[in-house]
Amino acid sequence: MPANPSRALTENTQNVAKAFFSLSTDDKLALLYLAYEKMGDSITPAEPTAAEPELAPKLLGDYFELSDDEQLQIMRDIVESKDTEYSRAYGALTANNQLVVWYAWAIAMGDTVVDMPEDYEITESIQNVLNHIEDLDFEGQITVLREVAQNMGYSDVKRVTSTQETGVTPSL
Template identity: 40%
Template sequence: MTYTTSNTANELLQAFQGLDADQQLALFYFIYKETGKSITPAAPAASTVSPEIAQGLFDQVAQLSQEEQLQLQRDLIAHKNTELTREYGALSDTTKLLFWYFLAEGMDSGSIIPMPSNYKLSNEAQQLFGKIQGLEFQQQITLFRDFVSPMGVDSTVS
């Protein structure tokens, strides 16, 4: 699925992808914490979402040790070829977004490795966070899809 993006959105996407994996994960979690109340109804209700599929992948991740859970998230960002990153790669963009929402919810509930309580975003990530907060809701959702879409491994591409 293709989305129309502006230069601003492209710049924000490039800035996000320019962060190291742990900063990307942290920023995405802070975004969830800040905007989760507005994203919550959007992700599960989106017409192309497959909640059962996102839940199934989440359930597999929840069964891993905390170290393996964190490594999987890093592997998704790094496009490391594993069974779970290929399963993720086969999801629609909106289902991928829902999967990340489930991960954030799992972090809050304790079923997924939590963010360290004293974790601080880098200056670059903090500035990017501020720019994202200034976007309209639909622009944020589109940008978040753009964040999660290329993660994982697309097994149909060699």
């Protein structure tokens, strides 16, 4: 879990996000796929008018032309926030557009996106986090998924510390 989780998270959604971030890289990828598979269109995007998929041509265009191994490595790099071309492209997007990327990849899995192995078995850890996500109301689910999405990828832009966090009012 990021050092400073979003203040928009309730204690319950913070716990679900922390559980997600405690998973291994491949378990995180599996959970994202399963969440989109189970919840489908209800999480895509959270606010359709707020998402602009044309802003992610590398992730929603070029990516589909790559080999399965290359696609999987890109997903892993994004989840691990590695400094790569694709991870930077992802990190430059808004949280809503990041959700669109995961949605587009999830619905294309097995077609133009690398699929989960046929013999893949969901671990207890993944199932527990998925159950917690499903137990949240719609707004809680979207909040958790936004938190997860925006804490992946790479960006040089540093988060601005709030007055509430520092206790200091900036001066002019």
